[in-house]
Amino acid sequence: MVKIAGYGGKFLRIDLTSQKAYIDSLPSEYYEDYIGGRGFNSRLLFDLAGPVTDPLSPEAPLLIAPGALHGTPVPTASRSTATVKNVLSGGHGDAHGGGYVGSELKYAGYDVLVITGRAEKPTWVLINDDKVEFHDASELWGKKIRETQEALKGKFSSKKIEVACIGPAGENLVKYAIIADGVATFGRTGVGAVMGSKNLKAVAVYGSGGLAIHDPERLLKAIKKYSEIIKLDAYLPPAVTYGSPRFMWHRVKHGIHGACNWRLGDFKWQQLSPEIFREKHTLKAASCAMCPVRCRRDMMIKDGEHQGEYTKIEWESIARSMTMGLTESVVVIRVITAFNELGMDIECGGDAIAFAQECFEKGILTEEDLDGDSLNFGDAESILKTIYKIAYREGIGDLLADGCYYASQAIGRGSEKCAMHIKGVGVTAGDPRGMPVRAVSYATSTRGSDHLRSNPYVEEIATPEEAERMFGSKEAADLKGVKGKGRMLKWSEDLVTIGDLLGTCKWAFYRAANMQYLQEKGLNLAGEFYSAVTGRETSGDDLMLAAERVYNIEKAFNVRVGMRRKDDTIPERFFNEPNRGGPNDGAIVERDKFNIILDEYYEARGWDPRTSLQKEATLERLGLSHIKDVLRKEEQEKGEKLLL
Amino acid sequence: MEVAVKILPPADGKRQDFKLNLPHGSTVQDAVDELARIFGERKMLLINDKKKLLPAWKVYLNEQLISSSNGEYSNKVLNEGDTLMLLLALAGG
Numbered sequence: 001m002v003k004i005a006g007y008g009g010k011f012l013r014i015d016l017t018s019q020k021a022y023i024d025s026l027p028s029e030y031y032e033d034y035i036g037g038r039g040f041n042s043r044l045l046f047d048l049a050g051p052v053t054d055p056l057s058p059e060a061p062l063l064i065a066p067g068a069l070h071g072t073p074v075p076t077a078s079r080s081t082a083t084v085k086n087v088l089s090g091g092h093g094d095a096h097g098g099g100y101v102g103s104e105l106k107y108a109g110y111d112v113l114v115i116t117g118r119a120e121k122p123t124w125v126l127i128n129d130d131k132v133e134f135h136d137a138s139e140l141w142g143k144k145i146r147e148t149q150e151a152l153k154g155k156f157s158s159k160k161i162e163v164a165c166i167g168p169a170g171e172n173l174v175k176y177a178i179i180a181d182g183v184a185t186f187g188r189t190g191v192g193a194v195m196g197s198k199n200l201k202a203v204a205v206y207g208s209g210g211l212a213i214h215d216p217e218r219l220l221k222a223i224k225k226y227s228e229i230i231k232l233d234a235y236l237p238p239a240v241t242y243g244s245p246r247f248m249w250h251r252v253k254h255g256i257h258g259a260c261n262w263r264l265g266d267f268k269w270q271q272l273s274p275e276i277f278r279e280k281h282t283l284k285a286a287s288c289a290m291c292p293v294r295c296r297r298d299m300m301i302k303d304g305e306h307q308g309e310y311t312k313i314e315w316e317s318i319a320r321s322m323t324m325g326l327t328e329s330v331v332v333i334r335v336i337t338a339f340n341e342l343g344m345d346i347e348c349g350g351d352a353i354a355f356a357q358e359c360f361e362k363g364i365l366t367e368e369d370l371d372g373d374s375l376n377f378g379d380a381e382s383i384l385k386t387i388y389k390i391a392y393r394e395g396i397g398d399l400l401a402d403g404c405y406y407a408s409q410a411i412g413r414g415s416e417k418c419a420m421h422i423k424g425v426g427v428t429a430g431d432p433r434g435m436p437v438r439a440v441s442y443a444t445s446t447r448g449s450d451h452l453r454s455n456p457y458v459e460e461i462a463t464p465e466e467a468e469r470m471f472g473s474k475e476a477a478d479l480k481g482v483k484g485k486g487r488m489l490k491w492s493e494d495l496v497t498i499g500d501l502l503g504t505c506k507w508a509f510y511r512a513a514n515m516q517y518l519q520e521k522g523l524n525l526a527g528e529f530y531s532a533v534t535g536r537e538t539s540g541d542d543l544m545l546a547a548e549r550v551y552n553i554e555k556a557f558n559v560r561v562g563m564r565r566k567d568d569t570i571p572e573r574f575f576n577e578p579n580r581g582g583p584n585d586g587a588i589v590e591r592d593k594f595n596i597i598l599d600e601y602y603e604a605r606g607w608d609p610r611t612s613l614q615k616e617a618t619l620e621r622l623g624l625s626h627i628k629d630v631l632r633k634e635e636q637e638k639g640e641k642l643l644l
Numbered sequence: 645m646e647v648a649v650k651i652l653p654p655a656d657g658k659r660q661d662f663k664l665n666l667p668h669g670s671t672v673q674d675a676v677d678e679l680a681r682i683f684g685e686r687k688m689l690l691i692n693d694k695k696k697l698l699p700a701w702k703v704y705l706n707e708q709l710i711s712s713s714n715g716e717y718s719n720k721v722l723n724e725g726d727t728l729m730l731l732l733a734l735a736g737g
Contacts, residue, residue, distance in 0.1 A: 232688040234700065234732055237657030246653055249733035253702060274653070430735060457735040461700045463692070477699065511736045513700040514692060 001109075002028050005214040006072055006533035007036070008106040014125060014132060016198050017058055017117030021132035026111060032536070033623065035543070036068030038094060038500035039550045040112050041083035045092065046553050046627065048114070051560045051634070055085040055093070055190065056173060056197035058118035064164070064186075064203075065112040066102030067503015070289075071211050073219065074529045075226050076505035078103075078289035080181070087175045087190025088348065088403050089423040089448045091558040095188040096452075096500060098288030098296075099181025100162040107207025119199040124152065124165075127205045137201035141171060144341040145180045152204050165202035166192045167343025169391040173197060174401040176348035176426070180340075183296075183312045184288065187345045189425065189447050214535030222528045227292065229520055234513035236293055242274040243285065243297035244315035244507075249274065251319070255582025256431035259322045260377045261354035262420045262573060265431060266581025268327040272318055276329050283310050293508050301330050311337040316428060320350030324357065325377025338384055342391035348403050351426030353386050355404035356396065358418040364411065371395035420571045422449035423563065427571065433579040434587030435459075437485040440597045443568045444489065446554035452506055455492035458515070459485070466515045482593050486600025495522050497547035498540075502526060549622045555607070555614060556627045559642050560634060565612035568598060608644045615644045645724040647675060652731050655689040666722065672703065672710070673718035675728055690730075697730070704729040 001009040002025050013022045026040065034043050041063040048061045062084055069077035080102030086093025105113055108129050115125075122137040140148050148165045162182060170177035170192035177192030178185050186192075213219055230236045238246045248269060251257050255265035270276075283300040287293065300310035313336055321332040339346040353375075359365040360375045367374055371389070375382045389397025399407045404426055408419035420427045425448025432439035437456045445453035459467075459479055467476035471488040475481030495518075496510045504510075504526065512518035523540025530538045558567075574589045602609040606618030619628040628643060635642040647664045654660040664678050676697050680687040692698055696718065703711035706727055710717040722728070 232686055234655050234689040234698065235734055235736075237655060237689070238653035238732065240657045242653060244736075247736060249652065249731065250735045253731060253733040451735075460734060461698070463699055507736050511734065513689075513732065513734060514698050516692075 001025050002031060004031055005212040005535050006068065007031065007211075008109040008111045010109045011112050011114070012110045012127070012132070013114045013116070015117040016115065016119040016123060016134075016200060019119070019134045023130060033546060034550060035501035035530075035546045036111060037065050037070070037079065037503050038081040038083070038096070038497065039546060040065045041081050041094060042092065042550050042553045042557075044112065044114065045083050045085065046557050046630070048116075049085045051562070053085055055087045055090070055194055058198065059116060060085050060194060060197075062115040062191065062194045062198065063112060064101070064105070066106050068501060069529060069533055070503035071103035071106040072213060072533050073223065073290060074502075074504065074533065075223060076288065076291045076293070076508040077503045077529075078291060079500065079503040079505065081500055082179055082186040082191040084189060084191050084194040086425070086447060087193045088405070088425045089189070091423065091448070091561050091563055092446050092554040093189030093191070094447055095179070095186035095191045097179075097181045097184040097186045098291075098505070099164070099184030100289060101164045101181045101203070101205050102503065103289060104160075104162045104205040104207045106211060107209050108205060109207065109209055113203075115198065115200065117198065122199050122201050124202040124204065125200065127203065129208055140201045142168060144168065145343050146341060148202060149180065149182065152202055156204070156206070159206055161204050161206045163202055163204045166195050166200075167341060167391070169342050169344040169401075170196035171201070172391065172393045172401070174344055174390060174393070175403050175406070176345040178343050178345050180343060183298075185340075188347065188450070192343055213533055215532045218532035219529065222525055222532055226521065226525055229517055229525075230292065230508065233517040233521075235511055235517075236508065239293050239295040239507065242278055243295045243313075245274040245277045245297070245313070245318060247315040248272060248318065251430055253583070254430065254435075255579065255584035256433070256435075257322050257582070258319065258427070258431040260325045261323060261358040261418060262427060262431060262571070263577070263580055265433075265579040265584045265587075267322055269322065271328050272322070272332060277313070281329060281333060288505065291505060291508060293505075295507065299333050301333050304330065306330065306334055309334060309337055311340045317346045319429070320346045323350045323354045324383055325354075326380065326383070327378060328380075331380040334380065335383060335387065338387045342387065344387070344391060347428045348426035349387065349390060351420050352390070352400040352404045352407060353383060355407060355415070355418050355420065356386070356400055359411065359415050362418070364413050364415045364418070365396075369396060417572065420573065422570060423567055425449045431574075431579055431584070432570065433574055433589050434584045435479055436482065436589055436593040437489055437597055439570050439574060439589040439594055440485070440601060441489055441493075443570050443598070444493070444601060446551065446558060453493060453496065454489055455496050455510055456489060457511065458488055458492050458518070461513060461518070462515050470515075482596050485597045486602075487604045489597070489601050490604040493551055494544050494547040497550055498522060498526055498543045501543070501546060501550065502530060545622070549624060552614060552619065552622055552624060553627055556619075556624075556631060559613060559631065565598075565610065568612060570594075611641070611644075613641060613644050619643070645670070645722070647722050647725075648727045649675065649679065650727065650729045652729060655732065656683070656686060670722050671718065672705070672720045672722065672728065675722060676718070700732055700734055702731045702733065704731060
């Protein structure tokens with residue numbers, strides 16, 4: 001057992017095939033090199049899964065690791081990482097959630113949970129300190145998320161127990177199924193499908209232990225400093241008022257709705273405004289563990305035919321509703337509720353449905369292909385029906401359950417142009433047209449299309465002087481600028497990764513309204529919190545180095561499965577079809593700007609700009625000799641360069 | 645003269661509408677200075693240590709976007725009855 005304050009110290013491996021559990025320790029250097037959470041998982045995935053591992057096979061691992069500070073009083077430290085071999089891309093995959101299973105794992109003494117094997121029949125697992133029990137989940141199989149959570153928590157009414165579970169979508173191996181952790185979600189890359197492939201319905205955890213804090217007084221001082229900053233960081237007070245639906249204003253300002261399958265920059269957003277959700281639908285404002293910001297929102301339909309339906313709503317689910325052409329808040333709540341309860345990621349699911357809608361609009365898919373139904377943008381009932389078909393893999397839903405990329409490969413007939421994905425993973429966030437570094441940031445994300453893997457929005461908050469000092473060019477503070485953007489992207493990817501290592505919030509720590517606060521929170525205070533909790537003196541620069549190390553392990557994993565520069569790209573639509581309407585009317589992603597930024601990014605990372613392969617010296621500098629050795633061995637076996 | 649200011653979303657999470665009484669000939673920067681005075685200890689929600697509006701705030705004068713990243717808009721002269729909107733529309737999630 002590793003004894004460091006703030007950590008559980010142990011490593012739990014569960015094999016569902018043999019129904020056995022093994023308690024071990026991680027190598028002590030993992031704590032220094034990878035810190036925790038995503039860091040532990042990314043290294044372990046590299047070791048436990050190879051290029052030919054089928055993500056849905058028994059031997060493929062499902063890893064869940066709380067961030068290093070999760071379970072401590074550090075503000076916003078509520079995040080855990082679930083990691084798998086990406087069901088959609090075949091490369092690195094992970095998802096992050098702000099629930100309580102991670103802290104219970106730590107209270108039970110574990111810094112990482114690794115699940116392999118496949119149970120013979122539906123199973124749920126109970127973890128209580130050193131005790132691990134395997135239970136029949138036949139009566140839970142088929143239940144939706146809320147029902148499953150309530151049924152399991154009801155068995156332990158006298159104990160504080162946290163449950164991570166899948167819904168019908170995970171059971172049916174929908175490639176973008178989620179794992180629900182309470183009301184929080186591990187949403188991306190098919191983590192729920194991996195859990196379903198193991199016949200694992202749920203993991204219930206309660207731990208009776210506590211976590212040591214090395215220097216409580218130092219920790220309290222850092223908490224006070226953080227509290228002072230978030231009152232003065234204009235990024236955060238609106239979160240208290242509106243929750244994440246506030247991001248609508250950003251889309252409106254730039255005309256980057258991505259509505260109707262990433263074609264329209266002008267859209268009828270008014271009935272989806274933050275004010276509408278706040279005034280008409282707010283049921284409850286809540287927070288993830290230890291978060292003073294409280295941006296989580298449960299939204300309810302308060303009148304009419306669907307009165308009483310409610311669910312947790314995050315901004316991106318509103319955004320993907322617009323991708324499906326929805327314009328009314330009541331319908332959006334119904335659609336998001338369906339995704340949440342069936343246990344599917346609305347990012348990829350919304351893109352899959354929008355893909356089918358455009359194919360139907362263009363006559364590539366007909367009513368005959370759609371089981372006798374139509375599927376038009378904005379048509380709530382056909383969208384809801386399709387969501388259920390996907391979760392249960394019925395009719396056209398069976399195809400769409402594999403995501404828009406695989407569906408387009410199966411359909412052909414020009415449908416490929418309608419599939420909005422990066423590395424097989426549905427496009428997220430805002431339309432990148434006219435903002436080249438955002439396009440590149442989606443492309444370089446190690447888990448496929450993603451906007452949370454970095455913070456390209458730094459270009460909105462940096463002054464030209466700050467941009468020049470930090471990234472070598474004033475252009476880096478210009479939305480349409482190119483110079484310095486590759487360096488900015490590399491910096492922000494590493495910065496944001498720190499949050500996934502520590503388990504702190506991307507919004508409350510790794511977004512800010514100015515560079516001063518961004519660095520103060522994300523680097524200086526992050527180091528201070530980690531040092532105070534663990535007693536391991538760690539600076540922001542040390543954390544950046546660990547983050548860079550982790551990013552390189554994920555890149556190496558992707559290289560092993562064949563990903564190269566050609567895969568670090570975006571859908572052709574963004575290059576070729578101008579955005580329609582709104583302030584960004586006519587904008588495209590200019591290919592030459594995209595490539596210049598990508599070149600600069602690879603240079604900043606120490607990767608080869610021609611192939612994107614890592615340079616040996618880069619891995620050596622980061623202390624990743626083991627990764628280098630594996631790549632060298634595999635390139636001999638394959639007869640193909642994996643490293644320069 | 646009176647100038648209306650709307651801050652969206654409200655920087656302090658509460659108040660979003662302000663009426664500023666400014667001398668004739670006042671500029672956008674003068675309005676920002678007055679807002680900073682009103683915000684008092686929380687003026688950093690709006691300005692940096694050079695007293696300039698943070699780049700993250702976009703400035704609309706009578707519904708026309710006038711801000712750019714280099715802050716050149718700050719000397720623009722305001723008129724009686726103008727409406728200034730500060731829009732903090734940062735991306736993130």
